[in-house]
Amino acid sequence: MMQQSTNILRTPKKPRFLCLHGHLSSATILEQQLKVWPESVTSKMEFVYVNGSVPLDYDDGTSVDQYFGWFDFDKVTMDQYEIIDEGIAYIEDRMIELGPFDGLLGFSEGALISASLPGLQQQGLCLKKVEKIEHVIVISGGGYPVPELTEPALPFPINIPSLHIFGETDIARRHAPELVDAYVDPLVLYHHGGHEVPKLDEEGLRIMYEFLERINAIF
Numbered sequence: 001m002m003q004q005s006t007n008i009l010r011t012p013k014k015p016r017f018l019c020l021h022g023h024l025s026s027a028t029i030l031e032q033q034l035k036v037w038p039e040s041v042t043s044k045m046e047f048v049y050v051n052g053s054v055p056l057d058y059d060d061g062t063s064v065d066q067y068f069g070w071f072d073f074d075k076v077t078m079d080q081y082e083i084i085d086e087g088i089a090y091i092e093d094r095m096i097e098l099g100p101f102d103g104l105l106g107f108s109e110g111a112l113i114s115a116s117l118p119g120l121q122q123q124g125l126c127l128k129k130v131e132k133i134e135h136v137i138v139i140s141g142g143g144y145p146v147p148e149l150t151e152p153a154l155p156f157p158i159n160i161p162s163l164h165i166f167g168e169t170d171i172a173r174r175h176a177p178e179l180v181d182a183y184v185d186p187l188v189l190y191h192h193g194g195h196e197v198p199k200l201d202e203e204g205l206r207i208m209y210e211f212l213e214r215i216n217a218i219f
Contacts, residue, residue, distance in 0.1 A: 014046045015102040020110030024067045027051045033197040044217040053090035084148045095130045103135040111141030115179040119153035135161040135215045142175030154182040161214040162186045167193040
């Protein structure tokens with residue numbers, strides 16, 4: 001008797017992003033910030049939010065939230081490169097613990113890190129224990145220049161899909177193009193706002209959907 005062949009239907013996997021918040025922020029805050037994007041966008045990706053390695057004290061008189069950063073620059077007796085290495089090692093540990101991940105998404109300080117890590121990784125300088133970063137979303141990146149991070153990361157073309165988002169009155173606007181220029185064929189979503197995760201107008205949605213197609217998101 002002939003054996004009947006069967007086709008196993010596999011559900012395509014959503015691209016998974018490790019999400020890095022800004023300075024003096026948190027995983028919870030970034031998750032709230034991204035809620036301005038419509039479900040037609042967010043449902044195509046999986047976001048995993050983590051707090052930075054450095055707890056920060058800040059009292060605005062109204063909030064009881066805990067805030068974080070990614071680098072402990074208060075360690076004045078340490079070499080700054082060592083501080084950067086510690087922060088990157090912390091991120092790699094989270095990628096091992098919660099991964100695997102396909103990409104990185106970052107806002108502000110987290111965006112600067114997200115844009116730099118693929119360049120460092122492709123040169124064999126970091127993230128040696130995790131899979132290659134395949135794509136990045138960089139939101140308001142460049143407002144917190146850290147030469148010890150960017151100078152070794154950005155001189156060589158980074159050939160992965162990238163989406164760069166920044167605003168007309170964004171404090172990151174001056175340095176954001178440096179991160180854009182580091183990538184091969186980047187997509188840029190420019191909006192009229194400031195240092196924020198913007199709502200997506202018709203043009204913003206068009207660019208976002210193009211990025212989702214480049215990273216093979218499910219439609």
